Amino acid sequence: MSSTTASINSPDVNRKRGNRDKLLLAVIGYVTLTVLAIFCIFPFILIVSSSLSEESAIIEKGFQLIPSSFSTEAYSLLFKYPADMLRAYGVTISVTAIGTLFGLFLTSMTAYVLSRRDFKWRGRFSFFFFFTTLFSGGLVPWYLMIVNYLHLKDTLLVLILPLLMNVFYIIVMKSFMSSIPDAITESAKIDGAGDFRIFMQLIVPLSKPALATIGLFIALAYWNDWYNALLFISKSELMPLQYYLYKMLGNMDGMRKAMMASGAVVNTDLPTESLKMAMTIVATGPILLAYPFIQKYFVTGLTIGAVKG
Amino acid sequence: MKQKQHGFWDDVKKYRSLLLMLVPAVLFFLLFAYIPMSGIILAFKQYDYTGGVFGSPWNGWDNFKFFFNSGDAWRVTRNTALYNIAFIVVNNVVQIFAAILLFEVAGKWFRKITQTVLFLPYFISWVVVGAIAYNLFNFDVGTINVLLKGLGMQPVDIYNTAAYWPVILVVVSAWKTLGYGTIMYLAAITSIDTEMYEAAEIDGANIFQRIMKITVPNLMPTVIILVLLAIGNVFRGDFGMFYNMVGNNGLLFSSTDVIDTFVFRSLTTSNEIGMSAAAGFYQSLLGFVTIMLANYAVRKYDKDRALF
Numbered sequence: 001m002s003s004t005t006a007s008i009n010s011p012d013v014n015r016k017r018g019n020r021d022k023l024l025l026a027v028i029g030y031v032t033l034t035v036l037a038i039f040c041i042f043p044f045i046l047i048v049s050s051s052l053s054e055e056s057a058i059i060e061k062g063f064q065l066i067p068s069s070f071s072t073e074a075y076s077l078l079f080k081y082p083a084d085m086l087r088a089y090g091v092t093i094s095v096t097a098i099g100t101l102f103g104l105f106l107t108s109m110t111a112y113v114l115s116r117r118d119f120k121w122r123g124r125f126s127f128f129f130f131f132t133t134l135f136s137g138g139l140v141p142w143y144l145m146i147v148n149y150l151h152l153k154d155t156l157l158v159l160i161l162p163l164l165m166n167v168f169y170i171i172v173m174k175s176f177m178s179s180i181p182d183a184i185t186e187s188a189k190i191d192g193a194g195d196f197r198i199f200m201q202l203i204v205p206l207s208k209p210a211l212a213t214i215g216l217f218i219a220l221a222y223w224n225d226w227y228n229a230l231l232f233i234s235k236s237e238l239m240p241l242q243y244y245l246y247k248m249l250g251n252m253d254g255m256r257k258a259m260m261a262s263g264a265v266v267n268t269d270l271p272t273e274s275l276k277m278a279m280t281i282v283a284t285g286p287i288l289l290a291y292p293f294i295q296k297y298f299v300t301g302l303t304i305g306a307v308k309g
Numbered sequence: 310m311k312q313k314q315h316g317f318w319d320d321v322k323k324y325r326s327l328l329l330m331l332v333p334a335v336l337f338f339l340l341f342a343y344i345p346m347s348g349i350i351l352a353f354k355q356y357d358y359t360g361g362v363f364g365s366p367w368n369g370w371d372n373f374k375f376f377f378n379s380g381d382a383w384r385v386t387r388n389t390a391l392y393n394i395a396f397i398v399v400n401n402v403v404q405i406f407a408a409i410l411l412f413e414v415a416g417k418w419f420r421k422i423t424q425t426v427l428f429l430p431y432f433i434s435w436v437v438v439g440a441i442a443y444n445l446f447n448f449d450v451g452t453i454n455v456l457l458k459g460l461g462m463q464p465v466d467i468y469n470t471a472a473y474w475p476v477i478l479v480v481v482s483a484w485k486t487l488g489y490g491t492i493m494y495l496a497a498i499t500s501i502d503t504e505m506y507e508a509a510e511i512d513g514a515n516i517f518q519r520i521m522k523i524t525v526p527n528l529m530p531t532v533i534i535l536v537l538l539a540i541g542n543v544f545r546g547d548f549g550m551f552y553n554m555v556g557n558n559g560l561l562f563s564s565t566d567v568i569d570t571f572v573f574r575s576l577t578t579s580n581e582i583g584m585s586a587a588a589g590f591y592q593s594l595l596g597f598v599t600i601m602l603a604n605y606a607v608r609k610y611d612k613d614r615a616l617f
Contacts, residue, residue, distance in 0.1 A: 018510075018515060018516070021515040021516045021517060022516055025413060025414055025516050025517065026414045028410070028414075029410040029411075029413060029414030030414060030419070032406070032407075032410055033407065033410055033411065033414075033419075033423045034423075036403075036407055036423075036427060036487065037422075037423050037426040037427060039484065040426050040427050040429055040430055040484065040487065040488070041426050041429060043430075043441040043444070043445070044429065044441075046441070046444055046445070046452055047440065047441060047444055050444055058450050059449075059450065061455065062447075062449070062450040062451060062452065062454060062455035062458075063444050063445075063447075063450055063451060063452045063455060064452070064455060065452070106333050106334060106337070109330050109333075109334075110330070110331060110333075110334040112330070113327045113330050113331050116327060119324060119327050120320055120324065121320075121324070125331060125335075127617075128335070128338070129334065129338060130616075130617070132338055132342035132343070134596075134597055134600055134601075135346065135593055135596075135597050136342060136345070136346065136593055137342075137345035137346040137347070137348045137349050137589070137590075137593070138345075138348075138349065138572065138586060138588075138589020138590055138592065138593055139569075139572050139573065139576060139585070139589050140348065140351060140572070140576055140582060140585050140586040140589050141345040141346070141347070141348020141349060141351060141362070141586065141589075142341065142345040142348075143576060144345075144348060144351075144362060144582075145340070145341070145344060145345045145348065148361065148362075150340065161337075161341070162341060164337060165334060165337050165338070170334070194326055195326040195327050195330065196326055196329075196330060199330070220432065223434075224433070224434035224435075224436075225434075226434060226435070226436050226549075227548065227549060231577075242434045242436045242437075243436075245436050245437070245440070246436045246439070246553070249436070249439065249440055249443065250556070273450055276440065276443070277440070277444065280437055280440040280441075283436075283437065284433055284434075284437050287432050287433060288429075288432075288433075291428070291429065291432045292425055295424075295425055295428055298428070298492075299424070299428075299492055302489070302492045302493055302496065
């Protein structure tokens with residue numbers, strides 16, 4: 001155990017013991033990581049197999065890892081009358097696209113100004129933004145502001161505006177832009193370029209890695225948002241995907257009525273349980289498909305963030 | 310004399326384009342953060358819809374008295390703090406453990422696949438997590454009860470038993486944040502000077518000694534900073550998590566109600582605007598004090614990593 005005994009031993013014994021330790025660690029490592037990986041992916045497999053189970057089998061035996069009888073009824077029902085689901089998709093896609101575009105633009109523009117060392121009030125403005133993470137009025141005044149004073153209830157804007165800017169993203173972006181040499185801004189100024197032009201034509205192209213990472217974070221926040229809809233959306237045509245899913249999970253009676261109204265089901269024999277799981281899969285689908293590809297950008301972004309601190 | 314010539318308005322003129330570029334952000338934070346801050350006066354008012362925020366009559370400390378006498382104040386404060394402390398401890402331990410193992414043993418393809426899989430839960434919404442929980446914990450058809458029945462045991466009524474939830478919520482939090490945190494720590498491990506490992510190997514240290522004597526101590530600065538920063542948020546509950554996992558299930562409130570769910574409920578279901586604002590104000594104050602204390606600690610520990 002102690003290093004003194006180890007150094008007395010001949011190199012040969014050392015190597016042998018080293019190999020044994022490495023093997024032990026490898027066993028521990030591979031086993032633990034495999035268990036953790038299964039732990040992370042298992043619930044998704046459960047949902048997929050439940051969505052492909054026959055409803056009667058679920059009622060009788062419950063959700064199972066391997067469906068005892070296979071059925072795609074839940075999916076065909078979902079896609080038979082897809083109007084509501086597609087509308088929710090439409091809301092989420094437009095909110096995510098518009099929000100990410102504007103959010104990224106405003107975040108990076110703000111970050112650029114705060115990264116300019118020659119800007120006299122950069123400290124004061126940085127504190128102005130940062131202070132909002134320290135203290136807030138709380139949920140109630142924020143809610144009343146949006147509903148009673150900005151009159152944003154039941155508008156598409158209420159799904160976009162609250163998530164538009166985030167102090168944390170501004171800080172990360174600022175620290176990335178601070179690593180771009182001042183000489184670039186300086187020489188452009190000498191050539192007569194304005195600040196906005198310097199930002200758009202020089203800084204933005206140089207900040208691509210940070211823009212990609214922050215853009216993905218913003219997009220993920222919009223895609224997964226259900227909270228603002230919970231608070232501010234009551235019109236069904238403005239429901240984003242996650243809130244639609246939330247509503248349906250909690251209210252299968254409502255779903256039944258909606259489906260009966262659209263002629264999807266005639267009576268009450270709706271495959272409730274498998275339908276819930278199928279809806280979860282359909283609502284998660286794009287993220288599940290896209291995430292292995294976008295994951296590497298997150299990893300790079302997080303790595304930059306962690307090293308820079 | 311020269312100072313006078315170069316006044317405030319000269320600066321405004323000099324920086325006009327930069328200031329213009331800040332206008333949207335300033336406006337955003339005024340509307341969504343600073344003006345709502347003035348709404349904390351609601352905590353001292355008897356809110357009525359005709360009067361609005363500023364026209365409603367004052368009622369002194371009544372909202373606070375109501376909140377603290379309801380018996381909810383202590384429960385939600387305790388729950389919020391205890392859950393966050395449990396999340397901090399468990400999540401960080403698991404993440405560090407996973408990061409060390411990924412760094413030490415994993416071959417390239419194994420590391421790639423594992424990292425991808427561990428990151429998966431981070432990408433899904435809390436609503437989907439809620440659906441997963443339903444799949445697992447439902448009394449009649451839930452997977453856990455299927456398993457228990459298969460083993461000839463009694464099914465458990467998880468959604469009606471408060472005692473299970475602290476464990477469930479801690480596990481779910483670890484599950485959802487595992488990939489994110491592991492990558493942060495993996496990045497920190499990767500930046501450790503490899504010469505230290507080589508020197509240790511020459512000195513005859515085995516792989517476990519190297520982990521305990523080099524990797525872990527070198528990770529400590531990152532751990533301490535992340536933990537201190539997390540402690541600053543100990544009175545902020547993750548609303549999305551609690552609300553989607555538990556919802557408005559009154560049977561579980563004793564062990565699942567946090568300040569955020571309490572404030573939300575008082576605002577939306579019982580319409581207690583004044584008391585809800587008072588509870589929110591109380592949370593903001595607690596949060597402010599803990600952030601200041603945590604930042605003070607970070608400053609003591611490593612000046613460069615402090616927030617301010």
